[in-house]
Ligand SMILES: Cc1cc2nc3c(=O)[nH]c(=O)nc-3n(C[C@H](O)[C@H](O)[C@H](O)COP(=O)(O)OP(=O)(O)OC[C@H]3O[C@@H](n4cnc5c(N)ncnc54)[C@H](O)[C@@H]3O)c2cc1C
């Protein structure tokens with residue numbers, strides 16, 4: 010099958026960093042913060058679930074960050090950022106009212122049209138819940154368009170659980186089945202302990218009409234894909250998001266390149282069946 014390369018002509022707008030304002034800041038964990046952002050011209054960002062933006066801070070640099078809010082929840086948008094280095098560290102020092110630059114949205118996003126009408130297994134590991142949350146909340150806002158929906162989330166410890174407000178709402182809702190696990194738990198934790206695949210025996214889905222979307226650390230993909238294949242989910246109904254170092258986001262610099270594929274353009278979301286030609290990808 011293979012990845013069909015798109016011929017992408019970046020518009021001038023893709024090079025431009027648009028001024029945007031931080032509307033709210035919410036600390037999620039020790040390292041991750043949620044920002045609600047609004048473009049200064051008042052327009053919605055116009056993104057699809059799974060796309061990302063380049064966040065630029067004047068005098069510091071740029072970093073690619075996934076859009077974590079659903080396009081159904083506009084005009085602003087949300088980013089969940091883990092503090093790891095210069096750009097994300099400088100961002101962590103900003104507060105409500107600060108301005109920053111936004112380029113994008115970039116990338117292919119999740120194949121929402123292809124997922125419509127199907128049962129969904131949405132699997133996130135760690136910070137992978139940030140891009141997946143955009144799709145989860147999109148699906149919940151368009152609930153009649155989808156079949157049974159399972160959200161499976163694994164993280165290191167209870168202290169690392171992201172989006173606790175959303176999780177309370179997902180786990181008490183009867184329109185989505187939410188499954189949570191942690192790798193290590195303190196005394197008193199009453200939930201599941203183990204890697205994310207330990208939750209798979211609980212998933213009761215008809216594999217013939219099921220699609221899966223997986224976002225997490227690279228090590229997770231191999232094991233999750235194996236479980237899904239064993240459940241009978243077809244390789245061309247599994248979609249995963251690859252993270253690579255990125256600079257331009259425009260298919261120009263080659264930082265994100267795997268063979269002939271620019272992840273910033275053709276991805277970051279790929280169909281698993283298409284990745285057979287790209288063994289270096291996962
Ligand atoms: C498509 C895409 C979507 C992303 N979405 C998110 C998101 O939603 N939230 C979020 O917090 N982060 C996300 N990231 C990762 C984020 O871009 C990096 O953490 C960020 O660029 C680091 O920039 P910095 O200047 O703070 O760190 P730097 O000072 O550049 O580096 C600090 C440390 O982070 C490492 N690092 C830098 N870039 C990456 C990277 N791309 N992957 C792994 N390690 C890296 C460096 O090797 C170094 O050890 C995403 C990356 C991509 C490619």
Ligand code: FES
Pocket residue numbers: 254255256257258259260261262263264265266271272273274
């Ligand atoms: S980030 Fe420059 S080519 Fe993809």
